[in-house]
Amino acid sequence: MASSSSSENQPKAVKSSSSTYTVLTRSKSKNLSVCRSADSWWDKLPDEALILVYGYLEDHDRASMSSVCKHWNSIFKTPTLWRERHFIFVGMRALDHTKKACEFITNVGPHLRRLVLECGHPVLHTARPIAEAVSTFLGHTIKIPQMRISHFKVVYLDCYHSWRFFDLSRGKLIDALSKFIRKQRTLRKLDLSGAHLTSAEGMRCLSSAAQSPARKTIHYLHIKDLFELRYPAFQDNRFRDNLARFTSLRQLYLNYLYVDELVLQVLRTNSRTSLQYFRIVVDSCEPCNHSISAYAWRDFCDGCPYAKVVFHFLGKLSTEDYRRVFARCVPIYEIDILSWDRYPSDRDPNSEDMSAVLAHIISTYSAQLVNFRLAFDHLSNEPIDSALVMLLDRCTKLKDVCINTAIRIDTVEKICATLKKKRPRVLEHLELKVRDLTPEEVARLRGIAVLSSEELGLRSVEVQPDD
Template sequence: MKRMKGAEEGSNNSPSNSPSEACKKIRKQTSDETTAVVASESADCDWARLPQELLLHIFQYLPLLDRAYASQVCRGWNQAFHMPELWRCFEFELNQPASSYLKATHPDLIKQIIKRHSNHLQYVSFKVDSSTESAEAACDILSQLVNCSLKTLGLISTARPSFMEVPKSHFISALTVVFVNSKSLSSLKIDDTPVDDPSLKVLVANNSDTLKLLKMSSCPHVSPAGILCVADQCHGLRELALNYHLLSDELLLALSSERHVHLEHLRIDVVSENPGQHFHTIKKSSWDAMVRHSPKFNLVMYFFLYEDEFGPFFNDEIPVTHLYFGRSVSKEVLGRVGLHCPRLVELVVCANGLRPLDEELIRIAKHCTQLSAIGLGECEVSCSAFVEFVKMCGRRLSQLSIMEEVLIPDHKYSLDEIHWEVSKHLGRVWFPDMMPTW
């Protein structure tokens, strides 16, 4: 009995039959079974039979080149590659290897798109480098879109001169093809191009009921009369961007007429091509008419002027909401901004010089009661004045981008102390920027 009991106990305590070993066997068996099931499912899975809706969703996330490679896997994937939904939005990248490091859309793919998908294109942009060859290639493609019905068109030059070097007749002819055949354009961005008044008339004649956004800064062949033609007939226009030389009292009054819709965004680029250039003055009464007609419209102004060219600006009240100074601007001009821009929401000053802007900043905080975003680059402001500015603006400052070099320590605050004081008035943690964020 003892021998049998001992043998039984020895059997129960042997390593091969311990509880831990039993668990290991169970886990190994389960693992083997799972591996077998996965292998079986993988063998049964046919990627070629994925639903086209799922393939379409996957293809939309693939870069164009990878999408083209995927289309060569099987017939089903090739059919998905040519589904119309994939070609509604497309960007033609036309860059010359000798003058650009950017990739270009392969010529064979462009031919295939024009042949099979030109009637599917709806949201199209052309991105070209500074070479004339790239701009001409874009014009050639535009002239072939006779079956298209575009909703948006953007011509983007990554560097000048690009489209401006193309013969004007060639460019206008190509653009007219789109204007005539689309008839449903809602957004048109044609900055830095030789577009002219007659071509705008063609645009209006065919797309007046649908055009909502027209962006055409730096278009020297367009006159105020051409813009008036658009403003008078495109009653759905909501956003307009143009150069200051096209802006006039007559245009503002036209945009403010009862029969015209309420404009939501007006962007004006004030650019000096040559030092000492003369700029005209817009009457306060014209701006007032615009505000009465469209009280909530945003007036965005980009200034790229030399200091002695600001004479015509900010002498009277102007309803600007977003103001950007791309070149150095004097204390005097910034002082006038504080007095005459009561609707100001955002202010960016890239450079000023070495004269502190304490008084000007306090004036802006006092009079611009809607200011919620400010950025200062190569300027100088004492730490005390900056804290006072933040205190006056309060927590409405949602964007505060100030370079560390801008802040000058004084008897009240050092650079190590200022971020605590500013954070307290903002209601959130704040530090000065090491690099500009605008």
């Protein structure tokens, strides 16, 4: 963060690479003068329009605009303009600018609802200042009366890589974060994804949320990659005990390595009528050797009748991995597969047969699947063209389909012909990005795109080469 010098008529400010934090203190000097005629259209501008204008401005520009007149200054203090803030702590001078951030919180803290906290990647000389800056800021924040934070997110923490060799500073950071979470009363969304904490640190942060007054108000809990890589959280009783304390979860986002039959039992007991979306990430960097039986999923469906399961697959996995995860009785809603060759994987590169995977999806979820996304940039043991056509033909509840892979132009025509023949009333969006095309095939594909947009009758159709 780098500070900006304040002019005689401009409030003090603290700038980061992405935003500006302005302390809401007005200069004692004379207000800026403007020449306005009696019938100036600015006088007739409604307050709603002025608020909209303020919303597009950086803080220092808002402050300048507020100095024009008393009315504009009153609009400047509108609470809705100060609902969200993204604070960044980075570099040797992180501590110097914490004072400005604390002053900002002191002035507009009661208006703040969404708080995003970002810690810059530390090095030997910056780990301690960053940790102390975050600790000071969070310690000050919890002392502000009438603070009603509803959304809290920590981004780019990545303790496994960024803070791996700074144990003392890292401990101070986790301590401050845990204390802040424990004091929250009105949180509705808590996002600690990508933290990569040790089991002890992760459990401490999760326990802070589970023991806070917000355990009854948190609707959205995002803990994907909360723990360091390959940690089987489902085997830890502390994880299940903490998860059981959340009684109002609507969306839960975590790794497959955190889920087993006992975790499903916890959810169906404590989030029976509230849980709506259960997002599970299956990562090729992590083992997924455990299975969840169809009976456990059936009991989960009975206990959480409104829950929709979304699977996200990252990297190249084996066909057996997919079959192990795709158990029957899963209340599936969406499948998102990113089988990207560049994504790290510890699987045998020849163990994935995407054609067989698609066939398994069709046979298991053809009457349930609503959204399907596939990004596939390498060769399968068997061509997936026919399997894709069959998927669009057999899965009768599909609403949104996005496919990015190398398929033949003839296959694109078959897909469009199949959809045209069915005249789907359910499917709303189709996106086909075709890879590895010759210039002649690109021209042919563009012609298909024009016809499909006119003939398929969908809300949105995108057929194009993947450039």
